[in-house]
Amino acid sequence: MVTDRQVRRLFALIKTEENQEIAASKAGMDAKTARKYRLHGRLPSQLPVAVRGRTRPDPFLDVWDDVQKLFEDNAGLEAKTVFEFLQRQNPGRFQDGQVRTLQRRVKVWRATEGPAREVFFAQQHPPGRLGASDFTHMEELGVTIQGQSFPHLIYHFVLTYSNWEAATVCFSESFESLSEGLQNALWALGKVPHRHRTDRLSTAVNNMSDPAEFTDRYQGLMRCYGLESEKTQAGHGNENGDVEQRHHRFKRAVAQELMLRGSVDFLSVDAYKSFLRAMLERLNAGRRQRLAEEMAVMRELPERRMESARRDRVKVDSGSLIYVDRNAYSVPSRLIGEQVEARLFMDHGGGLVRAEEGRRDATLARAAEASRGLPAHHRLAGAQTGCLRALPVPRRVVPHQPVPHDLRPA
Secondary structure, three states, X not given: OOOHHHHHHHHHHHOOOOOHHHHHHHHOOOHHHHHHHHHHOOOHHHOOHHHHOOOOOOOOOOOHHHHHHHHHHOOOOOHHHHHHHHHHHOOOOOOHHHHXXXXXXXXXXXXXXXXXXXXXXXXXXXXXXXXXXXXXXXXHHOOEEOOEEOOOEEEEEEEOOOOOEEEEEEOOOOHHHHHHHHHXXXXXXXXXOOEEEEOXXXXXXXXXXXXXXXXXXXXXXXXXXXXXXXXXXXXXXXHXXXXXXXXXXXXXXXXXXXXXXXXXXXXXXXXXXXXXXHHHHHHHHOOHXXXXXXXXXXXXXXXXXXXXXXXXXXXXXXXOEEEEOOEEEEOOHHHOOOEEEEEEEOOOOOOOOOOOHHHHHHHHHHHHHHOOOOOHHHHHHHHHHOEEXXXXXXXXXXXXXXXXXXXXXX
């Protein structure tokens, strides 16, 4: 339907354009429609109903009851899908150009007689009140490290008022990744917002059968920073829409920067992380004014970070292996039969090469064998980035424990 605004634009363009067809095109209407309004010299709202009404028979009059029943039974149907169905049911009766007629009629029906639609209220974000976070997969960008595929995720943190954001490369949606990513963001920010919102991550939110709303480890992390916890309702991802939208914009920005760079390949993971840090600094540079408003009302950081590692007590088997998080790791054979404390970190950047350097190739092969059957990205996380530190658990308290013995993935 042509609006008053379009006709006003048409009348203005007719005075400047070479012919009426160009003016009609720029005004967004057909040349015949433009001639009609030029002839009457009035706006659509000023014309009598007879002039504004239908100029040709309604092609869907005979089938409208059936069409309406389809939409009443299936609210998610699109007008184009129903039009194609009508073409199959009535060969040769409906032409492709009539799809817009059906779409307009369906739009009017939905507005006047259709089912109620879900209502979304605009969210108000006071400065410094809320930080939201979530994980997003990055495989679609095709980043490689020295020619090898690099499947990974980004833990993405966003302040909902200023849109200041931080990102941490990780390899699974584990609590260790969440803890490391959130703390990296807060320490880079230098302050702490009043609340933190996440979706229903199993690492943070208990399932419906558990009376406790959040997991113990997640609550401990929130207490450490004085954060109040929020979560989205099940099936309502739009409630975390700020960070979801930033996911899209962040990945689009990364894709554009990679195009400018001319390559998606990096010499190392550290080089890729440096690339992301530089890009985030540029993105955040335009948010300084609103960020300053948030910094003025946010809380101070605690004295030190909370340890992100997970600690497990496991027994070394006869093959000089321990099993943590469904992955196998080798330890010195002198620890066979002993209980050890394993510390599982999100990522340790390859710092675990001190122990048994001569067995590196053999033990790595054993780990791949032991983790067979797991998804490829899980094996990668276990074999290349899941780092363990372990030391014998004493049977009694002994002062001056020996320096922890680093273990590397088997």
